Amino acid sequence: MFSRLRNDFPILDTRVGESALSYLDSGATSQKPQCVIDTFTEYFQQRNAAVHRGAHTLAVMATDAFESGREAVSNLVGGVPEQVCWTKNATEALNVVALGMDRASHGFGGESAGRFALGPDDSIVVTEMEHHANLVPWQQLAQSTGAQLRWIPVTDSGELDLSDLSSIVDETTKVFAFTHVSNVLGTINPVKILVARAREVGAFVVLDACQSVPHMPVNFVDLDVDFAAFSAHKALGPTGLGVLWGKSELLNSLPPVLTGGSMITTVTMDKSEFMDAPQRFEAGTQPVAEVAAFATAVNYLAEVGLDRIFDHERELARVLLDGVAQIPGIRVLGAAKDRIGTVAFDVEGVHAHDVGQYLDSQGVAVRVGHHCAQPLHRRYGVTASTRASTYLYNNVEDCERFLAALAEVRPFFGVQ
């Protein structure tokens, strides 16, 4: 089945110069099946209109497409459609939570927002393996409220070092924000253990699910997180769309950050009142075509089955890791057992940029740089790495083409 579905992705047939394409950069963004592309065309050719506010037929069709996207997503990750708020990307979703708490700390949102208020006696906990999107907003919140920012360190083997968990996450902790899966190491973190500790101290849990939702079965209700964020574009969906998922009661008391049309009930010149979630966080015209396309993507994923996708990618990960281990001068960052098909490494004597360039000349697309995780790279003593990351459309041949090219890198640059 996985060999067949490759045909659904037209870009995989394009060529890079004279080479076939092996796309191993899905950790950055995924490619799209034709059905997702077709949804755009169909939407703009047949039912494009502004949603919600219209009585006319096109507007009703557009609203249907928009709202059924919420249903598709809640079927995927748990909860009810009202828990799915659209954002432009996961980064916005994480910011909405951090900035909402910032506003609560500055008196916005009335009494019910008080539980989100932070001050100098409070702490915020993240991890050393966070993507900047789940680090910088919390730094900003700490700066704005005087709260202390703490973090769980990472072990040499690329896992969270939980030995001091109970002293890092303690009674002062109001927010515990961490990634489900590292976008660099591929490590799957033990969410349940982390959530359990957060519950003990009454901290809110914010889960960065960017690298988990596309690659494995994830249910936010089962995981019992308070807020979660991910992006459509990494999960076969379009650019320009992210998801903020939250517990309804919390969403409805978190002060909104972006304000304007379609998220208010009554507006006078002086004062406005806000709707409940999800509209509360959806100011202005929303990415409607994108939602329609993402609904198609989510249904496609569900049809393939995320458990099967997970198994398929785990197999590719094994091929990658075994292969890389055979090539001299390659140091893989992290060595977690519990992982997805993401492998980042350092090539001794050759800078990641040059590695990536060489691989590209062989038609192999990988990512180079710090992958928006500078602190994690610093932890491993490098400023940049090369990362190969898989998805459901990749096959063993992609991995082998990558490995063959990688083996030639040090010789090409005259390093032995």
Place this chain on the structure above:
Amino acid sequence: MFSRLRNDFPILDTRVGESALSYLDSGATSQKPQCVIDTFTEYFQQRNAAVHRGAHTLAVMATDAFESGREAVSNLVGGVPEQVCWTKNATEALNVVALGMDRASHGFGGESAGRFALGPDDSIVVTEMEHHANLVPWQQLAQSTGAQLRWIPVTDSGELDLSDLSSIVDETTKVFAFTHVSNVLGTINPVKILVARAREVGAFVVLDACQSVPHMPVNFVDLDVDFAAFSAHKALGPTGLGVLWGKSELLNSLPPVLTGGSMITTVTMDKSEFMDAPQRFEAGTQPVAEVAAFATAVNYLAEVGLDRIFDHERELARVLLDGVAQIPGIRVLGAAKDRIGTVAFDVEGVHAHDVGQYLDSQGVAVRVGHHCAQPLHRRYGVTASTRASTYLYNNVEDCERFLAALAEVRPFFGVQ
């Protein structure tokens, strides 16, 4: 030419039940020419990748598409590409300015952001005809900083009442935010007069250009505004994309609101430094396919010519206004001479929802409600109105079909 280009918009050939479609709701969102739709397909089939951070060929092509969008927009509205920051919609763009000032008022952004700081001795001025997107964020800023919110009232004829301009915009005024064109009344505001007054008192000018950029030639440099906002979806472009335009020096000192990847230079666990505009305001994965599609839209608009579009729509406006004046029991909101093809009205004895429903049954798509301008509607003693709004693809027949259907509304509901 205008009759020919109608064929570029496939949705205009769809049918509403048994009727042909006359789409007169472009004030809410515009329809898309096939070339814009094709750009999506082409982008996702041939060059989809994460931008900027990639060395591989697809990433380079995606980055090219992304950056050339900035160039297209700066050719359209003036300035250089670096002045064009992508947002998800105009609402976000306006919020980025208001919230950036909020953060500056709370000590973010260092010394250079000090000029954006507001306090209880300062005032913010808007107008009574603002869309909620250019009102609510300023209310929030006033609430957060203690600054006073003031507004320019609207006359019966739907124009800004400038008789007290110099006392409303005075030495205390730090920000003067107003719309270029009213999304309800169609009125084109005298930007130069307003900017001149702002300059006298040293206030920043924020222009809501949502309803001007798609419909008339606009140059932000000539208008000498400090910040401006508009949405792609109202200008033949896709959903999920907006523009924040600003003077570079101001953009580079305004604290960013959304933080995360791709907008930082150096990140440690404790602290981050931010890039200059435009990246400064572009945290996370951007709406890349949308930018590519919008570049196509902007080029399409430029080819037709915004001066010709303006003339074409002015003619349609005349047909609409003359026609509506012939129908008993219709009160048009506002009567400005200087206007675009937007006409909002109240039907005596029939609620706007019912008016819209009837028109829809005849294939005429209009908007009903408060059009995100509750205070303006209150000014005219109504809670809702019906709005017909044109674009380049509309023709006189659309107007006539609309007028014929409108004439039947009161008889249908038994009102005389």
Place this chain on the structure above:
Amino acid sequence: MSTQMQQLYQQVILDHSRSRIGNQALLRDDATGAHGFSHQVNPTCGDEIELETELLDDGTIAVRWTGDGCSISMASASVLSELATEASVADMLDIEAKFHELMHSRGTLEADEEILGDAAAFTGVSKFPARIKCALLSWVAFKDALNQAQTSLEE
């Protein structure tokens, strides 16, 4: 005129939207006995209704309301008020549940005219997703206000 439009704007609805049973000044603090009050707004169009319920000694409910909205929302409030004058509290809750279900049926349910009375005329509305909220506005207010009236009785 399309049949859908005729189904939406039944004569009963147009009549109610003009006659508006129960559309009268609220008593507010002057009301005696067990009463409740609710204010509901439809944020998509700004339509609103203020509605008051009073539990009468004969077991029925007096409904008074003022509002501003489309023919569907006004007719719905009128029909509701009329039904309340003849029904017990239990009956009204039953009607409310059935009406709610009917509105969300997207035209797939047939209305039970015996129970719903004039409210059965709203069957056509369920095919117009954008108008369902209009039809339900007064019912949401009613349920809220009735709940308060019952609570005040218990105290």
Place this chain on the structure above:
Amino acid sequence: MSTQMQQLYQQVILDHSRSRIGNQALLRDDATGAHGFSHQVNPTCGDEIELETELLDDGTIAVRWTGDGCSISMASASVLSELATEASVADMLDIEAKFHELMHSRGTLEADEEILGDAAAFTGVSKFPARIKCALLSWVAFKDALNQAQTSLEE
């Protein structure tokens, strides 16, 4: 191997990326005479360079730098340092301008080897938009540092 790759990674570039002329400890505050310092970061990949210029009595410029980056950025800093030892300030500014222009030519310009020397080997880089910043990183630092050195001279 594609010809583009061979054009990008000329032997001259690979050699310079290993030999790294000028790659030595900075004098910082110990420097005498007119000197300037610049720290540049390429935020897309984290590459960075710290570069110091010193105006020598013979009219040439001593360049010292430390950095971490790809072969293109390191080779570029090395070539720059080598050129500086033999060129006047005016020559170096001319070279900088020509190199800048070459890098933004997307492969349409031919390099003037007479003037650019080993820097001409970077012609192929201009066809790789993602790598232009790598080639320019040290030059941006150089221009900044030189500017400071000249300013300190005027004081």
